[in-house]
Amino acid sequence: MRPNDQGETRPSRPFTADQAWHHTAASPAKTVLFFDFDGVLSPVEDDPNAAQPVPEVTAAVAGLAEHVRQISLVSARPVDFLRDRLPTLDIPTLENVDFFGLYGLEHSRGHGETITEPDALPFVPAMAELAERARVELPEGALVEYKRLSVALHYRTSPHLAQQVEAWGRAEAERLGLKVQGGRMVIELKPPVDRDKGMVVRDAVGDARIAWYFGDDVSDIKAFNALRAREAEDPGFFGVCVAVANPETGREVAGAADLTIDSPQALGKFLAAALQSLR
Numbered sequence: 001m002r003p004n005d006q007g008e009t010r011p012s013r014p015f016t017a018d019q020a021w022h023h024t025a026a027s028p029a030k031t032v033l034f035f036d037f038d039g040v041l042s043p044v045e046d047d048p049n050a051a052q053p054v055p056e057v058t059a060a061v062a063g064l065a066e067h068v069r070q071i072s073l074v075s076a077r078p079v080d081f082l083r084d085r086l087p088t089l090d091i092p093t094l095e096n097v098d099f100f101g102l103y104g105l106e107h108s109r110g111h112g113e114t115i116t117e118p119d120a121l122p123f124v125p126a127m128a129e130l131a132e133r134a135r136v137e138l139p140e141g142a143l144v145e146y147k148r149l150s151v152a153l154h155y156r157t158s159p160h161l162a163q164q165v166e167a168w169g170r171a172e173a174e175r176l177g178l179k180v181q182g183g184r185m186v187i188e189l190k191p192p193v194d195r196d197k198g199m200v201v202r203d204a205v206g207d208a209r210i211a212w213y214f215g216d217d218v219s220d221i222k223a224f225n226a227l228r229a230r231e232a233e234d235p236g237f238f239g240v241c242v243a244v245a246n247p248e249t250g251r252e253v254a255g256a257a258d259l260t261i262d263s264p265q266a267l268g269k270f271l272a273a274a275l276q277s278l279r
């Protein structure tokens with residue numbers, strides 16, 4: 001038997017993906033799997049609207065939902081976007097799928113309605129107005145994504161605009177009292193409401209004994225930290241932080257993770273094999 005490969009005993013760090021999954025496979029009903037969307041389930045595209053999950057990933061996640069306690073999508077995208085892109089997870093038989101959108105400002109379970117954080121709702125008009133002004137004032141090449149309760153200012157296709165777009169976004173956030181979230185070739189402005197991926201994970205883990213979080217961006221590090229904090233206070237809990245590699249935030253995210261997976265496509269293969277081991 002390998003040193004960390006003891007089924008019920010929590011693997012000690014560092015561990016391999018196989019060791020972590022072996023431990024998980026011993027208690028799937030006590031396991032929550034958290035997934036970020038962009039860069040994890042879906043490869044990155046120039047156009048945010050073109051992002052689509054890797055079919056192999058979606059199929060495996062839907063299959064895993066039948067075995068584990070909970071699957072949770074934790075994304076900066078709105079819940080409606082996630083449902084649209086992941087229709088195989090939005091079916092009545094999968095009541096154990098949670099959609100946390102807009103960094104947790106939106107939440108929906110299974111087939112249920114989407115609940116929006118009430119403190120954020122007064123900011124809807126300000127965000128719409130901000131998106132309009134961004135479209136007028138930012139130079140051609142910047143891409144404005146309006147998400148009802150946040151506005152993302154993208155410069156992926158015009159990286160030379162990074163400084164200008166970031167400066168405009170930070171000045172507007174200051175003027176309007178908004179929060180700023182950095183990301184992969186993007187700066188995002190959102191309401192000053194205390195909600196982030198770390199808080200989502202902290203609250204959603206519940207009494208699970210094992211949780212995995214798959215993320216690629218700096219906002220996902222807070223989710224990793226939430227699993228670390230839980231593990232520190234609960235010796236029976238096992239948290240697995242998985243980075244999905246990328247040339248932008250990859251180094252920072254991998255540095256905070258236990259494991260790194262090469263790409264969304266590689267994640268599909270890993271999850272398909274993991275599912276196979278549960279059947």
Ligand SMILES: O=P(O)(O)OC[C@H]1O[C@H](O[C@H]2O[C@H](CO)[C@@H](O)[C@H](O)[C@H]2O)[C@H](O)[C@@H](O)[C@@H]1O
Binds near residue numbers: 183184217
């Ligand atoms: O929390 P996530 O689900 O990871 O969302 C983070 C941001 O993802 C999207 O932007 C990123 O993906 C785009 C599509 O591949 C890409 O064009 C962009 O450069 C990336 O930053 C999304 O458009 C943003 O709103 C999210 O904040």
